[in-house]
Amino acid sequence: MTRSGGKLLGLLAALALAIGLNGCKQQGGSAADSDEIIIGEYASLTGTTATFGVSTHNGVLLAIDEANAAGGINGKKIKLITEDDRSKADEARVVVTKLVTQNKAVAVLGEVASTRSMTAAPVCQQYKVPMVSPSSTNPEVTRKGDYIFRVCFTDDFQAAVVGKFAYDKGYRKAAIFKDMKNDYSVAFADNFAKSFIKQGGKVVGEQSYQEGDTDFKSQLNTLKATGPDAILCPGYYSEVGTIARQAREIGLNVPILGGDGWDSPKLVPGAGTALNGCFFSNHRFSRELELPEIKAFIENYKKKYNETPDALAALGYDAAGLVVDAMKRASKLDGPGIRDAIAQTKGFKGVTGVITLDENRNARKEALILRIDGEVFRVEKTYRPEELGQ
């Protein structure tokens, strides 16, 4: 009899627990009647991609501050709640759930990495809260639902740009060196190969590394033996510098190509002179473009953070700016209302280009090819989506 007695006690205990927890239910007031509008942001403030997360967050914060200084939305101030997901996909989902259900965010900004955006997107979709990703470039991200948007171009476009550029530049044999652990890097490499081969080029070798490795010479040496005209290295800047140095050390002196993962003020300190004359694709953000909106942004950013912004900061700024703009136009300040307003965005003048969202909720924007020249990234070429038939 002791056993069923125990179970009975357990049942009672569980009931008590349930009733107790019942009291814990968040009594947070609804967003509509408070004088604040809450925007949630999830970012990798710590962990492997912390630099991207922090840059983006700075950009977002700047945009929100500016919007509030300009009077907010219909007299209501915007409150940004930022949660750190420690660069982990499962945590991204948890924090977005928190932002949406507990903090009652009406819109969500994030993430940099596509894996995390894809993990969190279903939550936003389920609770009908629009999510705008500043820089997740994997095409899959916005396919997660009609509440998911992005303000950057997609990987297939970016990689195709690099592929076309490489061919135009006269490279015929390319080798690929990708970060196995990084889905951005893997997808970039695949799309580049497709585009490059379609143009008529040939991929002669493919090797991989993992974020955190310190020695790349073995793989580079193997790639060297294949005699490439150029090497595509679509990883993050944190490894690219070291890879470039080690490539030069072993006498592999061909140009190295990359994507927007390279964009960071730390790229050159990491690479020294090893990346001089190399190229990477980036969002349309460069001081060299001499555009007034970019100049103003850089000035304001420097004033606030005392450092030079990179493209990710600019994208964060644009993502937040886009949401604020949509809120001003929205018929109703709730998830669906803001979503419709975002979806109708046309010709939003962002720092990183004019943003018009297409029916797939992607921004159609041009891409730059930058050439590394000492400490400066010079604009080599600009590609429009139409040029690649996209």
Added chain:
Amino acid sequence: MQQIAQQLIYGIQLGSLYALIALGYTMVYGVLRLINFAHGDVYMVGAFVGFYACTRWLPFKDLAAHPEAAGANIALAVVALLLAMAICSAMGVLIERFAYRPLRNGLQKADAHFWGLVLGFPITGLFMPVFSGWGPLVAVAVGMGVGFAMRPLVAWLARRVKLSESRLNALITAIGVSLLLENGGLLVFGANPNFIPNILPEHTYTLPGGVMVGSSQLTILGVSVFLMLALRYIVMYTRPGKAMRAISHDIEAAKLMGIDTDRVIAFTFALGGALAGAGGAMVAALTHVKITPLFGLLPGLKAFVAAVLGGAGSLPGAMVGGLLMGSAESFVAGSSLSMFRDAIAFCVLIIILLVRPAGLMGRHVPEKV
């Protein structure tokens, strides 16, 4: 053929580094039968010391701007290396004193105070923004106060410490220390990667047969070999070294013979820390790899695998294991299976352990019945 020789050279360079770190693991394992998980993080601290020495503390000049400063920089680099070794060995001793010694001897009052302070600081740090108006002095004072207030809490928690012989326990403590160093490092150093600029001249030599060797590789190899020889001398011919060997043979007997085991264990951690520190600083300065608080995670793990591979507790084993791991990894990385690089390191380990359960050079002590 040239390819194979070339990969072998990379493997040896990588392996000598693994061996350097693995020695720290294996020495500690020898005397304490403890996997010092925090050792990889000591290596990380070495890299940061190297970074700060090269960019802030010492008057290094960037060679790109001042090519004439090469000689002065090399002299300074020796100082930086010694500095990293000194700080890391102090670090090792500190970890031993406050995290592992209480496991053996029970938590003393001093330990309770230490951990109280450690708990106090991050909690105070949280309120830093509140104090920002008052300046750092006030914040530090408050931090000390909170830390001081936390001491009795730890002491109270520890009022009935039962010593545990569980190895799992020691392992989790070591993991805790490792996490503490990593996350503490994130707070102190930030998550942004750092790079050491060009401060040492770099040349590449081409050997007959087209095999290329860089000066940085030669330096890493040379310093590692030198340090290993020095270590061997210390362990074989000096008094503390002999005491270390005695302890690794039988700690109880060593105690009875009048050896101050706690001191010798601290000495072991100091030696291991110095080696790891040297490795960290060298890698950071010579390969220009990114330096982050997670810098030690992967090399630490691989060095540890190397130590087990060679036979935990055996110094020559750590060297052999390190070289084996380095070469295996280099060959795999250079082959078409580069994506399986890490997996293959472990596969090699598993296979070798199944054939030789105590590692390549470990003594297999059958349990006495």
Added chain:
Amino acid sequence: MRWLALRTVTVVGCIAALAVVSKLLSANLDTYVFLVVIQCGVAMTLAGSLNLINGITGQFSIGHAGFYAVGAYVGAAWTVLWQPIAVRYLPLLHLGTPLGDTLTLLIAIVVGAAAAAVAGVVVGLPSLRLRGDYLAIVTLGFGEVIRVVILNIDAVGGARGLTGIPTLVGSGDLAFFWVFGLVVAVVALSRNLMRTTRGLTWLAVREDEIAADAMGVDTTRVKVTAFVVGSAFAGVAGVLYAHYFTSISPDVFGMDMSIIITTMVVLGGTGSVSGSLLAAIVLTALPEFLRFMQDYRMVIFSTMLVVVMLTRPQGMFGHGEISFATFRRLLGRRRAGGAKP
């Protein structure tokens, strides 16, 4: 017959209790809190199943995330890749219908558990030759090998992870029911093992392998069985995780996950089922509670870990259990018997 009646009552009672609690919780809890509760449930299963290997049988296994990953990936691969093929021949499996959903999930659980169990045998076999730290390293290494292999299988997404897994366990009360049903199963199994004469052989292997062998305990079989059962449960936890969170990626199942699960077991007191479960709750919920501390939370978390290890080396409960007997004792009633280790 008395036994049968009792057993029916307890099983039905458990199911009913779970159903009621899950309804109540999913209806009343904030979604975020509910998500954390579900995570706690998954963590409890993982800790409980590792406790079977580490705590009860005394094998030094620290690569549990590997089994978790195998379960999650094989289970998810079934629903995403193979189920659409199977449904052509077995219309019963049609998703969207309650029957089809449940059947698909059950099959996922079975394949996930089976795959993890096979992995358990593979890891369990070295345990026959290796002891202590060496075994620990092999298990850790195995976990890493699994992760790297998954990274390289394009069919399950590689580094991108596998997304778009149907939520077969739902997002509300059903999920709670499944996850905590699994917790109950682990607890019941551990309890049965620790109470029965048969189960004592597992504890004997932990206490003294040589003596156990000399007393006729087939230590080989005990160890391999512990690995198989422990990893099968971890596999099922993986299947449920995958079908609740709808996306999995290799970085979820990395070494840090393994280490956290090991920590749960040690912190709770190796061998103590209730301790492991409680530690699982604490270690899952604590970082969430500490979220307001932002950058500082992981520092505080790791310091607390060390301090707990130093001040309570035997873990929170040592080998002891918190049981209803404890409560009864607290209430002043006599303990009803049934010796517990």
Added chain:
Amino acid sequence: MSLLELRGVTRRFGGLAAVSDITAHVDTGELVGLIGPNGAGKTTLFNLLTGVYAPSEGAVLFDGKDTRGLRPCRIAALGIARTFQNIRLFRELTALQNVKVAVNLRARSSLFSAMVDTMAQRADDARLDGLARECLTAMGLEQVADTRSCDLPYGLQRRLEISRALATRPRLLLLDEPAAGMNPFEKQDLMQLIRTIQTTFDVTVLLIEHDMKVVMGICERIYVLDYGQLIAEGAPAEIRANPKVIAAYLGEETD
């Protein structure tokens, strides 16, 4: 036929022969002693008998069956049980649980039924519980059944080990220095006890002992081991008078 038969058993560790070329036998119902100076290889011999080590040469036959290649648990199932020189109890388990582990050899239910706690398993458990308590009672340990074994006094721990060995229902019981660390009264008790269990449990006993009083007092036949070799065999009185044995214990008297 002998219950236990050793045919030229040799065991080497490295180059060193811990026991070499031992030929001996133990008959059913006997109480045989095995003595010898420290390091003579007595415990090694026990380990060879119980399968902890495999013989380098020669064979061990139990009840006519060659035990080579059998794991210790199989040999225990055949009917050889042992105690250990340095007590090896399951420290965290209670006295009763210690015995229950050994009683498992006589369990009928499977591990699976234990895991799901079936009815058959419950009945079986009740039966095993009875058997275990029986073994405890036989050694006078019923009072401490629920005490953790590491909390027991030393003498009781020794007894518990014997009781645990008996629980496997052995035909041959190997006792490794059962009287070590006991005072003279306890030793007297022990001798009495060994005789009793030999008759009540119908078991053959082979014991290693250093205390000559105990050995001479209860053994019917004695083997003497020195430097891994059998140097003498015979009844207690013969062994006492054997010059080789005296030499082995006291060193060569003639210089």
